[in-house]
Amino acid sequence: MEIYLDANATTPVLAQARQAALAAMAEDFGNPSSIHSTGLKARALMDAVRQRAQRLLGTGGGKLLFLSGATEGIQTSVLSALSALRARRELGDRGAELLLYGATEHKAVPEALKHWNQLLGLNLDIQAIPVDRDGRHDLDFLRRHAARAGMVCTMAANNETGVISDLDGIEAALAGSTCFWMVDGVQALGKLSLRLAGRRIDYAPFSGHKLYAPKGIGLLYVREAAPFTPLMAGGGQEGSLRSGTENMSGIAALGAVLAALDDGRSFRDPATLERFRARLAEALQQAFPSLVFNAPLPLSLPTTLNFSVPGLSSKILLDLFDAADVRVSGGSACSAAKAQPSFVLQAMGLPDWQTASAVRLSFGPAVDEGFINEACARIRACGEALRDSCMSPGGTPAELGEGITRYVVDGACCWLIADLASRRAVVIDPLPELNERLAQTLLCQGLQLCAVLDTHSHGDHASSADALWAAAIAAGAPLAAVAAACERDALGWPLGQTQLSLGQQTLRRLALPGHTADSCAYLLSDAASESAVRVAFVGDTVMPGALGRSDFLVSEPLQFADSLRRLADAIGPQTLLAPGHDYDNRFATTLSAEAAAQPLLAGVLNGSLDAEAFAARKAALEQGLALTEYQTLACGARQDACAAAPQELDPAGLRVLLQQQPETIVIDVREPYEQRLSLTPDFDGRLRTPLLAMPLSRLINALPEWLALPAETPLVFFCRSGNRSAQAAAALRRLGHDAAYTLNGGLALWPQPSDALEGALYV
Known part of the structure; x- marks a missing residue:
């Protein structure tokens, strides 16, 4: 319901x-x-x-x-x-x-x-x-x-x-x-x-x-x-x-x-509505202990609650509630699609984190006791799902998030590498907005934070590495205080070490001056074969559709070309690159994909552009760069601004595809907290293999396997609304797997049991 x-x-x-x-x-x-x-x-x-x-x-x-x-x-x-x-x-x-x-x-x-x-x-x-x-x-x-x-x-x-x-x-x-x-x-x-x-x-x-x-x-x-x-x-x-x-x-x-x-019967009186609101407010506070209300309840309608939760964006909360079939909003419906901070809360002088993470809960005066009971139960279930996903204090995770997890704030990417066997973790390119959330994840999953690394120094702000260490220590993350006491250089790399061990994986550093004088990449490899790099965390040296700008005072534009060649020699054309910024939600890229999209990069790698010519042409591209859509400094001039369009399937089209190509892989890109709360259709019972759950935040872990599949193997992604699955499918197509599809409209438009196509079941 x-x-x-x-x-x-x-x-x-x-x-x-x-x-x-x-x-x-x-x-x-x-x-x-x-x-x-x-x-x-x-x-x-x-x-x-x-x-x-x-x-x-x-x-x-x-x-x-x-x-x-x-x-x-x-x-x-x-x-x-x-x-x-x-x-x-x-x-x-x-x-x-x-x-x-x-x-x-x-x-x-x-x-x-x-x-x-x-x-x-x-x-x-x-x-x-x-x-x-x-x-x-x-x-x-x-x-x-x-x-x-x-x-x-x-x-x-x-x-x-x-x-x-x-x-x-x-x-x-x-x-x-x-x-x-x-x-x-x-x-x-x-x-x-x-x-x-x-x-x-x-x-x-x-x-x-x-x-x-x-x-x-x-x-x-x-x-x-x-x-x-x-x-x-x-x-x-x-x-x-x-x-x-x-x-x-x-x-x-x-x-x-x-x-x-x-x-006198159809609508509740003001006193009853205030009692209903108080019960909803109590359920919210139980679900999200750090929640703050953004407006004083005594001065507000008894049918409205507006709140924010520290460390959780409004998008996360909206996805969470929607997975539990609870419909709330981030503000006015007329501006919801723009995903901007609430101008109403900004006018009230509330801090940025509150205006960017606000959620509005509102009910009509015709609701009854049974409705409020169920609403409170669903809200508490949302809190439990967050705790079990290590996104709120007090949870016991059902499974650890081993591998690489991506976090994004206004196009800037932060990466968490976690190893299950050794319980060791590294954070790359920390963001201050994520400190509390990352600290909670480390504590909940029992991970030892070994290093907090930046891929380059920042000309316009200080690194948030020290603040993350402090948050991890305050949260009680295992051994964080011991690791924090180790001597580190300006980018967070432990002094005297040539590599970091993460169980059966190693992390090495490669100097790439250009974007800044100290720009580098961190190369993640299996310990048994260090030369075979699985993922290169390249910061802003190479981004999907762009190269990092090199017009800062701390840049080294004449060294940029040599750095790109050095990177190519170290990792090859098909190794995944994890960028420091991803403005178009492409998740990861490769030198091969970028050379095909960026003439400047291709010219450097094929030897047709020397360092000076590359620097001159790049400088021309970077003149007068506008702010990003998030009103932040653009970290590169985009040469490939158009994402590959995904192929869309409706429910009938998916049925046909499953009939004709039973090897099709159907992938749920919703986050774990959403998957815990909602039913998932079995797509007419035609899947020969179990549905694959691969949250969008961890997509990079599965990309190598998917890109190694036969080109004709269909990959069908779905999510709640179709937006995130479209991003995943477009990313696969851009990386060369053309048989990538999205379920148009996601689960929101999938037929319910009462009106489903013949044979459709929910599990």
Whole structure:
């Protein structure tokens, strides 16, 4: 059963609302503008819903329009207010200089202000109203600027944090101002009493789908005597204020929801909702002991929790919850795909780690005790899965993560090499954001940290190696204090040693000056055959699609070409390279793959470019490099920016492939904590060998074996949504295995047992 905890994004449609919508389509389907009996019935239905809404919202003499939703309501409000400001200006009134909006407003508000301000030629100064640490508006700022404001836009309650605005305080701050005031009431509908006519609010948009009505229906309150300019002109519906034939099924459904607010049975009262939230908060704290809430609960809606967990990104948490069939979000659904830190939490002044790892949990007022019980159980199960995967304190791992694990932060890669037999581990290119997580992993798996190595010194920041040692010692990782006391050079290599032993593996260092004067690679080999390098950790010397830039003060551009030749001599063309940065999620590469994609590298390796010519051409590439998409310094000029497109399979296509090529290998790239929480289909029972679990973070361990397979052997990758499996398949194709596929849409679109293709089973 799905536990849906993303109600601030949208809600399911209430049963009564579905019935009302179907009845409107089947029986009361008339056009409310028609004057015959069928049309009059539709008009009566619409009028009844409007009257109920007017009473519940306390609109008094104000108008209440039906429209498509909050975005249209915001656009209409801003257009109306700014049109009135332009009319005032034409009459000589130049008092309005500012358009103000809350810094935590939904993006629809500042975008609407910017759009209509430009289109109407007002060119007023648009400013964000600061908020405090609690997420509430700075009333002193409002008082200082109210006299010059033409329009002020604030929320009744924030969609990400649930923080309730001090509307009375805002109204008092606007005293004496002639500005127009819009209040976004979307999250308040059914949860707060707004008393619209009792305040000087000029406009208030609402959206039905946030409270169990279908998408595509909303309301807009317009205060009596407030100026109004129609956004939609045409047939004159809604008293010529919003033209277009009314959405009768949506209006009927919204009416059923509003009626449910009155019946005393369908929705929980505020006290019950606060009790539900408290139980969810307790379950979260039990699952994630270090969790912090990002907004004060007493100032927030009783249906919203926003939290962060130190050391865990929002992506990890979202994948974790989704694996347990618990739907939460990282913030506003409208910006979720951009995967950026929460601008709402940034405006509140929260530290970067909180804004980048925030998760929003929200439920609707129609949930019941049984739903909350199951939600709490699933949340606790998520905590157990993390502990058993060594990502949270207190776990007992079911298996050790032997081999190489990759961690990525904003395109920068950190590598953990762990040996099961010797319980020894090495970290390469540490990142400060990962210190606590790595320390926890070492402790949980009983690993002795032998070395923390950088592949080069950093011109713009200090290495985080010392901080990682400190975190490992503080966590109680085995022998970390003893190993930390050993003398090391500037890159962390133990003095006096030519190699590091990791059980049956050895790690050697190869100097590669170029990116920096001290750049090097670490070569991982089997102890029995040191010349056969399995993986070369090359830092930023060679990256997928790029060579490390050499225009820093600490670079050695004239030595770069010789270093590349030295690397080729040491490892050959097909040895896997583990980079220090991987901006396009290609995981690993080889000199062969890079020479095919990068003419500069090919020229050096085939002898057609000498050191000076290589350095000159490389310098030209590196002129004016822009910041990365993560707003970090680009560590190389990309010459191959396009990843090989994976081949996509739908469930039917996978069935055909399994029938025709039974040697197909199907690979689950989800992380262990996800695999522990969710069911996996057996793909119609057609797999002759067990499903292979190879988490994306450990993909590099399996690449040599897969690349050695016959070229025609199909590899089919799947994950939760299809995104990570597409990355894995594209990486294989780029490295030369063309028969690499991704299951399009992942498990999210795989047929469930009730609607699966014939023979599909879940295990």
